[in-house]
Amino acid sequence: MDELETVKAQNAAAVSHQEGWRQQNSDPSLREVHKSMRIPKKGNALRKLLAFMGPGYLVAVGYMDPGNWATSIAGGSAYNYTLLSVILISNFMAIILQALSAKLGIVTGRDLAQACRDHYSKPVSFALWVLCELAIAACDLAEVIGSAIALNLLFHIPLVWGVCITSFDILLVLLLQNKGFRYIEVIVISLIVTISVCFGVELFMSQPQLSEIAKGFVPSKEIIQNPQMLFIALGILGATVMPHNLYLHSSIVQTRNYEETPKGKREAIKFSVIDSTIALMLALFVNASILILAASAFYKTGHTEVAEIQDAYQLLNPILGSGIASVLFAVALLASGQNSTLTGTLAGQIVMEGFLNIRLRPWIRRLITRLIAIIPAVIVTLIYGEKGTTDLLVLSQVILSLQLSFAVIPLVMFTSDKKKMGEFANSLWTKVIAWFIAIVIAILNAYLLFTTFSG
Template sequence: MSSENISWKYKNSNPSLQEVHKSIPIKTTGSFFRRLLGFLGPGYLVAVGYMDPGNWATSIAGGSAFGYPLLSVILISNLMAILLQALSAKLGIVTGRDLAQACRDHFSKPVSFVLWTLCELAIAACDLAEIIGSAIALNLLFDIPLLYGVCITAFDILVVLLLQNLGFRYIESFVIGLIATIAACFGIELFLSQPDMKEIVTGFIPSHEIIANPDMLYIALGILGATVMPHNLYLHSSIVQTRKYEETSEGKRDAVKFATIDSTVALMLALFVNAAILILSSAAFHTTGHHDVAEIQDAYHLLDPLLGTGVAGILFGIALLASGQNSTLTGTIAGQIVMEGFLNIRLKPWVRRLITRLIAIIPAVVVTLIYGEKGTGELLILSQVILSLQLSFAVIPLVMFTSDKRKMGEFVNKAWLKWLAWIVTAIIVVLNVYLLWSTFF
C-alpha cells in the first residue's frame, strides 16, 4: 500500500528545506558500503544535539558526585534516542513530510499553533545553552569576559550562511569535523585521567544503587529526561530528504535502512562523548574527593592540577567551544524547519537565524549583566528544564504517525516496534513530569 495522499489534509507541495531538497544524488548500484556512503551525514547533525553544552553539566555533576554507576543511564538514554531518531528518519523518507509538516497536516490549527510555540521555546532554550556554552569556552580559553563572549556568538550566523550557500554536504563535513575534534579531545583526556577500566565496564550495567539513592536518582532522571532533544526529531525527519532516493517502495526501504545505520553509528559516537565526560569527571574528581564539582568552569580549572598537565583544561575548553558551535549550527536549521513546517511560511535563512539568536541572546545578556558567572550556570539548567517540558509534545506525535497504517502504508511500525516505541514514550513522559516537579517543588 502506498503512503502517498493517504490520511493527510494537505498535498505536500512545499518540501522541507526546499533549497537543498533532493540535492544529494544517491547511487543505486555498487557495494553496500558505497551506497551507504551517500546517506552518511544527517545522523551526525542529529548526534550534535546529544553532546551539546547543556548535557555537560549533568554528566560532570553525576560523575563527580557518584562515580561510574550513571554510565548505565547514559547507555539507556542513548538506546532510546537511537529508536526515536530511526522513527523520525522513517517518517521523513516514507511520507515526504518532516515532523512539523506532519503535525500541521494532522492536527487542528489551534493545536498546531500550540505545538509550534512550544517547539520555538525549546529551540530558543537550546540556542541559549549553546550561547552560554560557547561564551564560557571563550572565557576559559582566551579570558574573554562572559558578556563579550555572548555577543561574539551572534556572529556565527555568518558561518552558517556561508555553509548553506556552498551546499548541504559542506554543512555535514563541518559538523563531522567538529565532532571529530570533540571526540579527539576527550580521547586524550581519558588517556591522561587513567580511569579504572573495571569500574567503567561495571558502570554500564544498571544498578539498584541508582534507585536506592535519591540524589543519584535525581541526576539519573536529569540525564534520561534531557538526553533526547525535541528539535532533533524535527531536524532528522527533514534532512534525510536532502538525499535523492528513488520514490518507490524499494527505494524508500533502502533509504530507511541506510538512514537508520547512519544515525545509529553517529549516536554511538555521541554515546562515547557523553560517557567520556562522565568517566573523566569520575576519574579526575570523584576518586580524588572532589564530589561537588557541578559547574563547567570548576571542571576546567580543576583538570590541570588534578591530571598534572597544562593541556587538560585547554582540551576541555576546545571541546566545549566545538560543541557549542556545532549545536548552534544544527539549531539554526531546526528552527527553519519548524517555522516552515508548522506555519507554511518561508523566511530567508539569515532572518530566521537572527530571530532565533535574538530570542536567546537577550536573556543571556541580561542574566550575565545582573548575576555574572553564577547566573549563566543557572540559566543553563533552566534551558534543560524547558527542553524537557517540550520533549513529550514531539515524541508522542512521532510515534503516533509512524504507528498509523493510513499514513505509513507498508512502512508502518511492526507490532513489537509500536509497543516498544510507546513504552519508551511513556518512560520519557513520566521522567520529564517528575523532573519538572522536582525542579520547581
C-alpha cells in the same frame, strides 16, 4: 505488464498515504536542498552507505551539546561511574526515536512539523509550534552560554562579550548554506572528530579503571533509591534525548535523492538508520567520556561537588598533572557549542516552515532565534555572573524536558499508523518499544519538572 502493475501499486500506495492526512502539503521540507544529493543506483552497499552518511551526525550533535556537560560532570563527580547506565539507556532511546524520525521523512515526504500541521487542527499545531520554538530557544541558550564559557576559559574574554560574539556565527551558517548541504555535514563531522579526540586524550591521561566503568553501564537500583542521584539521572535523560532533533532528522534525510519506490524507500531507511546509529554511538562515547573524566578526575580525588563547567576546567590541570588538560576540555566545549549552532539553525527553519508554512530568509530566522537566546543570557550574566549562567543552563534543560513528549508522542503515533505509512508502519514489537519509551520519557520528565519547581 509487470512494470505497469508495479506503477499502479506505487500510485495506490501514494494515494493511500495521502488519504491518511487531514490536510495536504505539497511543499517539500528545506526546499533549497531537497533531493539535492545524488545516490548511486549502482555500486556496492558501502558506496551507497557513504552517500547516505551525514544527516545522522547533524542529529548526533544535539546529544553532545553544552547542556549535556553540566549534568554529566555533576553525575560523575558525585556518584562515580554509576550513572553511565542512564547515559546508555538514554542513547538507546535516542537511536530508536531517530530511526522512526528518519522513516517518517523518507516514507511520507514530510518532516515531523509538516506532519503535525497536516494532521492536527490549526490551534493544536500552533500550540505545538510555540512549545517547539521554546525548546529551540532553550537549546540555543545552552549553545550561547557554552560557547561564551569556552571563549572565557581559552582567551579570558568576559562572559558578556563572549555571549555577544556568538551572535556572529550567523555569518558562518549563511556561508555554508550557500555553498551546499554537504559542506555543513563536513564541518559538523570535523567538529565531532575534534571533540572525540580531545576527550580520548583526556581519558588516556585520567587513567580510569576499566572494570569499574563496565560496572557503571549496568543499571543500579541505587539510582532510584537516592533522590539526588535520580534527579541528576533525569537531567541526563532530558539533556540527551533532544526534541528538536526529531524534527531535524525527519527533514534532512530528504536531502538524499533516493528512488520514490517501496524498494528505494526501504533502502533509504536502512542506510539512514545505520548512519544515525553510528553517529549516536559517537555521541554515547562523548557523553560517557565527560562523566568518566569527571569520575576519574574529581570523584576519585574527593572533589565530589564539582557541578560547574568552570570549576571542572580549573581543576583538571592540577589533578591530571598536565597543562594541556584544561585546554583540551575548553576546545571540546567550544567545538560542541559551535556545532550545535549549525544544527539549531536548520531545526529552527524546519519547525517554522513546517508548522506555519511561513518561509523567512535564513538570516532573519537565525537572528530572531539568536536574539531570544542572547538577551536573557546577557541580562543574567550582567546581574548574577558565572553562577547565573550555570543556573540558566540548567533551566534550559528543564524547558527541553517539557517539550520532549510533545514531539515523541506524535512521532510514534504517525509512524504506527498504516493509513499514513502503508507497508512501512511500525511492527507490533516496534510499537510496543516505541510507546514504552514515549511513556517512560513522559513520566520521568513530569517528575523532573515537579521536583525542579517544588524546590
